[in-house]
Amino acid sequence: MHSDKIRKSKYILSLVGKKRLTETTVVEDSPKSDQENLQYNLMAQMVENGIDLEKELFTPTIEAQRATEDEIKELYDDLLENGETPHLLREKHIRFLKMTFGQLPAPFKAMDHSQPWIFYWVTTSLTLLGYKIPEDIKISLVSKLLGMFHKDGGIGGGPHQIGHVAATYSGILALSLIADKEVWSSIDRKAMYEWLWKLKGDDGSFAMHVGGERDTRATYCVLVTASALNILTPELVEGTAKWISKCQTYEGGFGGTPFDEAHGGYTYCAAASLLILGRETFLTSCNLDKLVHWASTKQLNLEGGFSGRTNKLVDGCYSFWVGGLIPIFDIILGEEEAVSRAGLQNYILACCQNDRNGGLRDKPSKQPDFYHTTYCLFGLAIAQNKFNINQKLLRNFTSLNSLDSFAYAFDSHEISDSIVNVDEFNKIGKFNPIFPLPEGVINKYKEYFTTQPFEHFDVFV
Amino acid sequence: MENFNYDDVQPLPLVEPNNPVTTILYSDDYKRTLGLLAALLEKKEYSERAYHLTTEAIGLNAAHYTAWQYRYHIVINLGYDLLNELNWLEEIALDNVKNYQIWNYRQLLIKKLELKNLRREIPLLEVMIDEDSKNYHVWSYRKWVVQYCNDYSNELAFVGRLIKEDVYNNSAWAHRFFTIVKLNEIKQINIQDEIDYVLENIELAIHNASTWNYLSGIYEHFNRSIIELEPFISKFTGLDNEVNSTPALEFLIRIFLVKGEKEKASKGYDLLAKKFDTIRENYWNFLKKKL
Secondary structure, eight states: OHHHHHHHHHHHHHHHHHHHHHHHHHSTTOOOOOHHHHHHHHHHHHGGGSOOGGGSOOOHHHHHHHHHHHHHHHHHHHHHHHTOOOOOOHHHHHHHHHGGGSEEOGGGGGGGGGHHHHHHHHHHHHHHTTOOOOHHHHHHHHHHHHTTBOTTSSBOSSTTOOOOHHHHHHHHHHHHHHOOHHHHHTSOHHHHHHHHHHHBOTTSOBBSSTTOOBOHHHHHHHHHHHHHTTOOOTTTTTTHHHHHHTTBOTTSSBOSSTTSOOOHHHHHHHHHHHHHTOHHHHHHHSOHHHHHHHHHTTBOTTTOSBBSSTTOOBOTTHHHHTTTHHHHHHHHHTTOOSSOHHHHHHHHHHHSBOTTTOOBOSSTTSOOOHHHHHHHHHHHHHHHEEEEEOHHHHHHHHTTTOTTGGGGGEEEEEOOTTTOOOOGGGOOOOEETTTTEETTHHHHHHHHHHTSOOOOOOTTO | OTTSOOTTOOOOOSSOTTOOTTEEOOOHHHHHHHHHHHHHHHTTOOSHHHHHHHHHHHHHOTTOHHHHHHHHHHHHHTTOOHHHHHHHHHHHHHHOSSOSHHHHHHHHHHHHHTOOOOTTHHHHHHHHHHHOTTOHHHHHHHHHHHHHHTOOTTHHHHHHHHHHHOTTOHHHHHHHHHHHHHHHHHSOOOHHHHHHHHHHHHHHOTTOHHHHHHHHHHHHHTTOOGGGGHHHHTTTOOSSSOOOOHHHHHHHHHHHHHTTOHHHHHHHHHHIIIIIOGGGHHHHHHHHHHO
């Protein structure tokens, strides 16, 4: 009873705070807002925003949404009651990720076909958290990765597995982070290029592996691989932008293939692919207004995080798959904000962290895993930084005369605290949103390959 | 595995020796099955025992794409009955609802068989969707197979039933959009009937973004002016009344914009930003500035 009263009064106080904030934000040149208040007051505002069941038809969708809102509201209410804003459990997450430095228990056989992903997730996440990966671990991981290159091209999910573009994508990115030039020079780029050609369809799409499914995921993985290794020729991507543009739906997001439902994962893949092909290609191949609308409306009122599709539930991983569009919007729309970064940060910090054993998760009722840990952390990096195009980088890469130079000019800086309050303690390393790696890593990798000869014969053209 | 002899085959190691970092502790069964499979694949052996190994491997890890690809080459090389494969696939599908390989394999088989008939596909897809009504893989496969068979005759009834069960099912609305566009390519349809259908469904649940997005999509695709929707939308929302539905107000603002009523639109964005949809305050303010 007593605590209820305290809770109520604190809650009311927070709402009063919220009103004050709303009023000040209306005034131009608003004074610097009380930093803690932005996160805290927004949270108080968010918990008021759940669905009103009386206004909704009760169906399985609403039932699931209501259950999710209930579990999240409880967490927010607890924080509000204690007058707290949540903090990043850095050391716990590092400990969770370091689990992979040893052997993985048998249930991980479910990841047997996608082992490079684990290497990529863990090394990238640890670096963003400020942990320096020991040299002997790097050497072990690199040795294993090199054993996953397949003789018929590409990187497989494990030794003896045929090349797969998702394994190749994650493997190539991991090598940029944990290997050195000597290893980089051993990558057979000509074989890679020829393999990518085998995956290409007449319509400009790509397959995940020889004989595999074709979707925007494959396109993105191929473009990142080819771009990073500097083997992205205009011939290889002829027709690709046009094919991707067909995957944008009436809702504004992209599906896996034309007419599929708009979906966070495929939307990120499509948008990032178009951007690798250049700013102009991006702008002429998609309806930007609709894309912004779609992304913005995937942010949920009470939760603050994103769902991957209309009328689906929030999931921490969409902090990246949908949230990953925010950096693109930053560079196209400039100062304007299309989503609430503060709301996103609240969701990740308050709802996605496992406070016992570390790791990040889909939602409070779910267990953490390496996948969600990585994409929640990326979401945090997005919420905490404003992205821009670095003109010096752009000139530098443009002079290399590659069609993908624009994607290498991404830069980010600390965001104004009128948009999101970033506590020093919660700060995470900067990263590249198109080649999701700690800042600067992909640039060095790409620059290295631009100095290496690449003789190719477009025998397939 | 006991019916087949693999004594002449040395299973390939799944892990690098003396490198425990990020190494999966496979069960002995897994190690042996996948190790044998890798060894036979290396030799490109297309045999009954290899076929059997792929069944075992997929049973242990249904996402093992290499096993699927190998299996496809085996059944083609040995001239196996592909209809049997389809049967087997149905059992696997029911046990693995979120899986890419099953549906890709099914596509490969259907194309090889040139099976342009939906009779086999419909019951399986119904069961799968009833199990998980927003299963992305299944909806995507369904779109592929009805296009391949060029038979859209079952689709409206199917999505109609799902929408009736859950009007918020966005996957069903996305499939409906696909169907309407394709049907219209074949033979011009009466789009007014479709619009009436959406409006009825909007009235059932006026906050439902799926139906509003669909309505918007249909108007755009068929080049109709949204101005005619103003009386309908005014039933749920307006600038002066208490706003009942955020997507309705947003739609109304779009109508204002088409009519050149910028002041009204601006007032609408203010209502959304400050009162009814505050998480998107930044977005509505951005659109207001763009006016």
